[in-house]
Amino acid sequence: MAKNKKITLLIKNIGQLVTMQGQVPRRGKDLADIGLIENGAVAVSGDEIVAVGNSDEIAGKVDLAENHTVISAENQVVTPGLIDPHTHPVFAQTREMEFEMRLAGKGYMEIAEAGGGIRSSVRSLREAEPDELYARARKTVNTLMAYGVTSIEAKSGYGLSTEAEIKSLEVIARLNENEAMDLYPTFLGAHEVPDEYRDRHEEYVDLVINEMIPAVAERKLALFCDVFCEDGVFTVDESRRILQAAEKHGMRSKIHADELKSTGGAELAAELGALSADHLVYISPKGIDLLAKANTVAVLLPGTSFALGLNEAAPAREMIDKGVIVSLSTDCNPGSSMTESLPMIISLAALKLKMTAAESLAAVTVNAACAIGRGDTLGRLESGLTADITIWDMKDYRELPYHYGVNMVKMVVKNGKVVVGR
Amino acid sequence: MAKNKKITLLIKNIGQLVTMQGQVPRRGKDLADIGLIENGAVAVSGDEIVAVGNSDEIAGKVDLAENHTVISAENQVVTPGLIDPHTHPVFAQTREMEFEMRLAGKGYMEIAEAGGGIRSSVRSLREAEPDELYARARKTVNTLMAYGVTSIEAKSGYGLSTEAEIKSLEVIARLNENEAMDLYPTFLGAHEVPDEYRDRHEEYVDLVINEMIPAVAERKLALFCDVFCEDGVFTVDESRRILQAAEKHGMRSKIHADELKSTGGAELAAELGALSADHLVYISPKGIDLLAKANTVAVLLPGTSFALGLNEAAPAREMIDKGVIVSLSTDCNPGSSMTESLPMIISLAALKLKMTAAESLAAVTVNAACAIGRGDTLGRLESGLTADITIWDMKDYRELPYHYGVNMVKMVVKNGKVVVGR
Numbered sequence: 001m002a003k004n005k006k007i008t009l010l011i012k013n014i015g016q017l018v019t020m021q022g023q024v025p026r027r028g029k030d031l032a033d034i035g036l037i038e039n040g041a042v043a044v045s046g047d048e049i050v051a052v053g054n055s056d057e058i059a060g061k062v063d064l065a066e067n068h069t070v071i072s073a074e075n076q077v078v079t080p081g082l083i084d085p086h087t088h089p090v091f092a093q094t095r096e097m098e099f100e101m102r103l104a105g106k107g108y109m110e111i112a113e114a115g116g117g118i119r120s121s122v123r124s125l126r127e128a129e130p131d132e133l134y135a136r137a138r139k140t141v142n143t144l145m146a147y148g149v150t151s152i153e154a155k156s157g158y159g160l161s162t163e164a165e166i167k168s169l170e171v172i173a174r175l176n177e178n179e180a181m182d183l184y185p186t187f188l189g190a191h192e193v194p195d196e197y198r199d200r201h202e203e204y205v206d207l208v209i210n211e212m213i214p215a216v217a218e219r220k221l222a223l224f225c226d227v228f229c230e231d232g233v234f235t236v237d238e239s240r241r242i243l244q245a246a247e248k249h250g251m252r253s254k255i256h257a258d259e260l261k262s263t264g265g266a267e268l269a270a271e272l273g274a275l276s277a278d279h280l281v282y283i284s285p286k287g288i289d290l291l292a293k294a295n296t297v298a299v300l301l302p303g304t305s306f307a308l309g310l311n312e313a314a315p316a317r318e319m320i321d322k323g324v325i326v327s328l329s330t331d332c333n334p335g336s337s338m339t340e341s342l343p344m345i346i347s348l349a350a351l352k353l354k355m356t357a358a359e360s361l362a363a364v365t366v367n368a369a370c371a372i373g374r375g376d377t378l379g380r381l382e383s384g385l386t387a388d389i390t391i392w393d394m395k396d397y398r399e400l401p402y403h404y405g406v407n408m409v410k411m412v413v414k415n416g417k418v419v420v421g422r
Numbered sequence: 423m424a425k426n427k428k429i430t431l432l433i434k435n436i437g438q439l440v441t442m443q444g445q446v447p448r449r450g451k452d453l454a455d456i457g458l459i460e461n462g463a464v465a466v467s468g469d470e471i472v473a474v475g476n477s478d479e480i481a482g483k484v485d486l487a488e489n490h491t492v493i494s495a496e497n498q499v500v501t502p503g504l505i506d507p508h509t510h511p512v513f514a515q516t517r518e519m520e521f522e523m524r525l526a527g528k529g530y531m532e533i534a535e536a537g538g539g540i541r542s543s544v545r546s547l548r549e550a551e552p553d554e555l556y557a558r559a560r561k562t563v564n565t566l567m568a569y570g571v572t573s574i575e576a577k578s579g580y581g582l583s584t585e586a587e588i589k590s591l592e593v594i595a596r597l598n599e600n601e602a603m604d605l606y607p608t609f610l611g612a613h614e615v616p617d618e619y620r621d622r623h624e625e626y627v628d629l630v631i632n633e634m635i636p637a638v639a640e641r642k643l644a645l646f647c648d649v650f651c652e653d654g655v656f657t658v659d660e661s662r663r664i665l666q667a668a669e670k671h672g673m674r675s676k677i678h679a680d681e682l683k684s685t686g687g688a689e690l691a692a693e694l695g696a697l698s699a700d701h702l703v704y705i706s707p708k709g710i711d712l713l714a715k716a717n718t719v720a721v722l723l724p725g726t727s728f729a730l731g732l733n734e735a736a737p738a739r740e741m742i743d744k745g746v747i748v749s750l751s752t753d754c755n756p757g758s759s760m761t762e763s764l765p766m767i768i769s770l771a772a773l774k775l776k777m778t779a780a781e782s783l784a785a786v787t788v789n790a791a792c793a794i795g796r797g798d799t800l801g802r803l804e805s806g807l808t809a810d811i812t813i814w815d816m817k818d819y820r821e822l823p824y825h826y827g828v829n830m831v832k833m834v835v836k837n838g839k840v841v842v843g844r
Binding site: 094095096097099103104143147303306307309311338339340341343344350351354356357395396398399402403404405406407 | 516517518519521522525526565569725728729731733760761762763765766772773776778779817818820821823824825826827828829
């Protein structure tokens with residue numbers, strides 16, 4: 001234990017403590033090694049973890065600060081705060097009408113003609129006041145946290161104009177400043193081609209490269225840049241140009257890859273050394289081999305197929321077996337996956353991707369931390385790391401996928417402070 | 423409005439009020455008619471609804487009691503309190519180990535040999551103290567309520583001895599007395615054949631008929647009797663004998679029917695005039711025709727197939743089109759569907775059964791009330807009925823299936839009192 005550090009928060013008598021100590025990132029069989037300690041404890045000083053281990057050993061040794069909190073977590077599970085590495089939290093309106101039309105067999109065009117689809121999100125976001133967007137996104141972000149998440153990646157992408165993309169990223173910056181959640185912002189101007197550029201596709205790519213990226217970079221509004229690389233949206237070549245331009249401005253790459261068909265998105269992610277390649281429902285065998293050798297994190301989004309009523313799923317078992325760094329996310333967005341529950345995604349990962357509870361926990365902690373470039377400080381309970389911790393009302397961590405659709409979070413600790421379940 | 427009734431609770435300015443006024447029960451196209459009122463209000467006196475209608479009209483007229491509560495529900499949806507007509511809430515232990523084994527491809531026998539399966543629930547329930555069972559079931563029941571449910575059907579069935587079945591039903595009776603939830607108890611001694619009768623199947627049927635049913639009836643512990651009618655469990659003939667014996671003791675019939683294959687359970691339900699036939703994944707065309715003419719409610723349980731990792735689903739659209747009375751339930755139980763979220767089931771009903779939000783709402787209110795024999799007093803917001811009401815944090819009721827895996831309940835009113843979200 002670090003000397004001279006006064007303990008401000010002590011969580012002791014933990015039924016099952018999931019430390020995630022070990023490899024960063026975690027691949028293959030290491031994914032199942034979650035560093036389990038029975039009767040564990042975590043000692044925190046300020047926003048830093050200073051000791052993790054056996055409860056009897058730690059509780060006897062700590063030097064408690066004058067103002068301190070002690071939590072006794074018998075029959076409970078404690079994990080690192082979950083990390084959601086792929087969300088679209090800034091939007092103006094939900095799209096429940098479209099969900100019902102889709103289930104009734106209506107096609108993309110019919111839905112678009114009825115005012116649905118991503119373009120409806122673009123229209124409403126452009127019209128919305130920043131305060132209105134902030135109020136809605138705040139609710140989304142705090143709901144994510146109520147379900148055990150302490151950090152998220154947060155994308156723009158419903159603006160599709162320099163002004164509206166900046167408006168979205170400024171909402172994310174304000175949330176980051178005011179809310180307990182840490183948001184890692186991603187510029188996603190290349191989410192779709194807006195209506196006014198429908199016949200001038202190339203010009204929109206130029207706008208993203210020559211105007212949007214420099215404007216976002218100048219304002220320091222994004223750590224990452226993402227592109228929707230898919231047939232009919234942005235080609236592999238366009239995606240490469242956009243991401244390379246963003247890299248020059250200091251933004252690391254993320255790619256919406258191989259979601260609807262195999263288009264070479266995973267291959268591009270490996271080529272560029274992207275931070276993550278996301279979706280990957282139709283990743284090619286070559287894409288798997290390339291990602292297995294890369295440090296790119298494969299962020300799988302089983303909630304999206306689920307909520308679109310599709311049976312297809314990313315080949316998670318093959319990816320894990322071959323050594324790809326696998327993570328999971330809600331894809332929280334109003335079009336294809338309206339949920340703030342990462343535990344729900346863990347249930348879907350079990351049922352649809354055949355991932356065990358241990359693998360999914362590693363996916364949403366240590367590996368998700370790597371997908372936001374914070375594998376060094378987040379996603380594990382280890383001395384010296386950030387004190388982001390989730391306490392669960394369950395005796396065994398395997399209850400997480402099994403007990404589905406309900407919130408089992410007991411408490412959330414963010415930067416050493418109890419922020420949910422006080 | 424009923425004269426001289428002082429209003430103790432007024433819910434006004436309701437964005438969308440789903441009254442469910444109309445047919446009881448609801449079949450075919452009527453299932454989609456949910457009695458929607460924009461800017462609605464509900465006035466309650468004690469535990470009784472006394473007025474439902476336009477907010478401006480009602481709010482101006484009511485005579486408020488000295489002690490009263492006024493709730494303004496702008497931008498919110500108000501529905502009848504949901505009713506869950508099929509739950510197994512009394513058990514001693516969760517079975518998350520088994521869930522993971524099943525997803526890893528382990529078969530029924532392997533799981534049973536590792537200490538899993540329904541027999542593990544029987545072993546642990548028999549050993550458990552009533553207080554221990556009560557504490558666990560209380561949590562389950564209150565979680566169901568936190569997700570918007572105000573009445574449940576609650577089964578025994580993990581005891582499989584006269585003593586342990588009575589112990590389970592007594593726990594249900596105690597919950598009914600002490601908790602806000604109303605529980606409608608069902609005796610399910612014929613859930614499985616216990617180990618000690620494995621080679622004496624017929625003797626167990628006789629025990630259920632000659633000893634358990636009279637003992638349960640004498641103690642007035644159950645309103646309904648249920649049988650697991652399935653190949654390898656109880657045959658159609660055995661199920662008929664058991665249910666007829668129970669009917670003689672005043673218990674109405676329910677049947678676990680056609681869950682794993684088509685065995686004639688739906689036909690038996692129609693023949694007996696059962697209150698409900700549940701599961702029905704493999705209902706025969708003849709079974710559908712017979713139920714369409716009967717007053718038996720078809721209780722569909724899409725969460726069970728989902729959580730077992732199966733793709734099969736009850737033919738809900740065909741059943742609705744032919745006029746079967748369709749309801750939905752969690753099947754909340756530790757073996758095959760560990761969830762207390764009926765809204766999650768509404769999402770699954772949309773995605774797997776292609777039921778619209780309106781149809782699902784009718785299924786879990788007016789039709790579910792019929793499945794527990796209370797179509798006259800529950801499941802609708804209508805003058806003279808019980809004031810069981812759920813207030814939802816959403817602008818449009820269609821958000822219910824679409825916004826999946828999270829709790830959108832704002833408040834629950836049970837017998838006229840706010841019990842969740844105070």
